[in-house]
Amino acid sequence: MTAVPTIALNDGTEIPQLGFGVWQVPADDAADVVAEALKVGYRHIDTAAVYGNEEGVGRAIANSGIPREELYVTTKLWVGDFKAGRTKEALRTSLQKLGLDYVDLYLIHWPSPADEAYLDAWKAMEELQAEGLTRSIGVSNFLPEHLDRVLEAGTIVPAINQVEIHPALQQRSIQEADEKHGIKTQAWSPLAQGAVFEDEPVVAAAQAHGVSPAQAVIRWHLQRGRILFPKSVTPERIASNFDVFGFELSEAELSAIDSLERDGRSGPNPAEFNPS
Template identity: 80%
Template structure:
């Protein structure tokens, strides 16, 4: 079994640096897809209440027979729940669907900052952590100004900030703010949905190492210290994405990929996204 490196979070827990994401994985195939990922060797699974597939993730975990302490499971609090004051019940519902007594990491999915209710949600996450329903707590899609406000009112610093990061959108200001607070940076959409695979620095590195463009981009993240969890529903790609520990990019290759930075945002801008319940 390939040993995935871990990152020590600011609360003392360790998180596998490389995991498996299930965004847009249909509920009816989630169990099958996650079972394949666990079979390949993934031990870090990232889901969310709004994905609608927590039951499938939980079924795959139960069927795997893998000891709970060997797994790292993340889920996320949806905006509608914290706007309605249902943060605590939302996690209990997620735990029931996952079939777990606790999650390893619970994140506020989006700040939806127009009324700053994410700050009330953060205090509720602190209480959930003290109750043992989640080991670590963190945020997702938080900009530096949101992190500053959490730092002002919170007694616990977020362990993780999960944001869109890939070669075409590197969010260096957010990464710097995370580093300032000792928050681990976690990349969602880390492969830019394949939109950087034809870029010359990625293609050249892939050819030089005899690997795929996806594997190159994964190594780029890993070697720069970010946590990431690419998603696929294709068994072959699930396996090949995991096969990234037999080569290293050179400093020159890393720098060339860094040079692809532009405003290549694929998701919503956190300051402008106010999802309904």
């Protein structure tokens, strides 16, 4: 089985650089989809409370026979829970659904910055880590100004900042802020939902190495040092997205893909998104 590289985090733990995401995977399908990913070789699974599929993820893990210590499981705290003061309760609920005693990484899903309730949530996250219910804590969709507020209010530096990153939206200011503080950047929607697959640098890199555009983009992320978790419900794509360790892009190919930045955001702007 292919050994996925690991990335060292600032709290002394390590995370597999390539994972599997389950956003938009229906609850009834999650167990089968995650089982397929685990069969292919993924050991890093990324879910969230708001996805509504933690129970399916948990069933796949329970049925896999894979030792818990060989798996890396991430879930996320939804805005409505932390604004209601339910940060600790929310993680315990997620653990129950997942059938786990702890998760490897717990993230604040969005800052929802209108009232800065995420700062109290972060303090509760620090306590959850101290209690052993999550090995690492981090944030998702945090802009540099949100990170600064967390660093002022808390005592622990987030291990991860998970944000939308792909060739058309590289969020360089966020990546620079993360690096400055020793936070690792993790990319969601790393394939831009296919929006960059026909761009010339991606096509050229894929053709040069005899791989798919998706594989070329995944390789670009890996070689640029980011953690990522592409998603698919198709067995063939689940497998091909994992088959990215037999080739390497040149620096010229990487730079050409870097040039595709065009502020191509597909998700909400974290500065303006204030869900309930």
